[in-house]
Amino acid sequence: MATFGELIGMVRHLDKTLDQVTRDYGTTTYAILGAIIFCETGLVVLPFLPGDSLLFACGAISMRPGSGLNPWALGPLLIVCAIAGDTLNYHVGKAIGPRVMKSETSRWLNKKHLEKTHKFFEKYGGKTIILARFVPIVRTFAPFVAGAGAMNYSRFILFNIVGAIAWVVSMMGAGMVFGQMDVVKKNFELVVLGIIGLSVMPMVFEWWKARAEAKAEAEKAGAPKGEG
Numbered sequence: 001m002a003t004f005g006e007l008i009g010m011v012r013h014l015d016k017t018l019d020q021v022t023r024d025y026g027t028t029t030y031a032i033l034g035a036i037i038f039c040e041t042g043l044v045v046l047p048f049l050p051g052d053s054l055l056f057a058c059g060a061i062s063m064r065p066g067s068g069l070n071p072w073a074l075g076p077l078l079i080v081c082a083i084a085g086d087t088l089n090y091h092v093g094k095a096i097g098p099r100v101m102k103s104e105t106s107r108w109l110n111k112k113h114l115e116k117t118h119k120f121f122e123k124y125g126g127k128t129i130i131l132a133r134f135v136p137i138v139r140t141f142a143p144f145v146a147g148a149g150a151m152n153y154s155r156f157i158l159f160n161i162v163g164a165i166a167w168v169v170s171m172m173g174a175g176m177v178f179g180q181m182d183v184v185k186k187n188f189e190l191v192v193l194g195i196i197g198l199s200v201m202p203m204v205f206e207w208w209k210a211r212a213e214a215k216a217e218a219e220k221a222g223a224p225k226g227e228g
Contacts, residue, residue, distance in 0.1 A: 014057035015188045022061070022068045030074060033058060034081040041085030044092065044144045051136065053192045055171030060179020060188075062172075075172055082164035086129070089143035090156055097148020117141035126151065129159035133167035136196075 022029045033054070040051045055078065062071035117138050120128045132142035146156050178184050184191050 014053055014192050015061060015185075018057050018061045019067070026068065029069065030077055033074065034077050037078050038081040038085040040140060041082050041143070042088040043085075044089055044140055051139070051167075052134070052171055053195045055168060056175040056179065056195055057188075057192070059172035059175025059177075060184070061175075063176050063180055071172065071176060075168055078172070079164050079168045082133075082168060083160055086143040086160045086164065087157070089140070090147040090151075090153070090160075093144035093147025095147075097144060100148070117145045121145055121149065126155055126159050129156060130163035130166065133163040 018029075021032060025032060036054060037051065058069065058074060058078070059071060061067050062069040062074060117128075117132070120132060120135075120138055120142065124131055126146075128142050129146060132139040143156070143160070178191075
């Protein structure tokens with residue numbers, strides 16, 4: 001079994017990792033990639049899988065001669081897996097979500113991630129299902145929270161389909177276009193790290209904003225009567 005350090009190395013060098021997997025497993029690579037996308041979006045206990053950077057790498061590698069990956073077959077497959085993952089997550093949330101959301105602790109789920117995702121819903125409503133596709137961790141918890149909140153299923157599935165298409169097409173498309181540039185090929189690790197960094201920026205901003213608001217509230221509450 002790979003160590004945590006080896007897994008980090010595989011993510012950092014996704015182009016080489018994907019090349020190796022394709023050589024070793026051939027067409028089975030399609031199933032492996034589909035399973036990763038399905039698990040990241042469908043299994044709420046696995047929010048850390050590298051969705052954005054993996055899709056970018058898929059697009060980049062698929063355009064290289066002799067890669068063994070056909071982007072016009074892989075893209076639709078990953079869209080279906082992303083839709084299926086969110087759908088499963090929604091139903092799991094509908095089944096156990098209300099109980100988990102009320103519980104102060106959870107053995108399997110990170111309560112802070114659930115609370116952050118709930119705030120996303122309060123701010124963006126149903127569009128969260130689309131927007132969350134581009135935000136790591138939140139995209140894994142969003143369908144679960146939607147199910148827990150009894151979001152109308154027909155409305156959810158519409159946002160789910162639109163979000164999956166937008167996510168896979170934009171990320172793979174960026175890889176297909178920019179992944180062929182020499183500067184990207186030579187600095188693929190930095191590009192992957194940059195994608196990860198950009199992906200988590202919305203979460204960092206929301207955390208900073210929430211911290212600033214909490215600090216302001218604390219200072220207001222602690223101010224002597226008659227001030228402010």
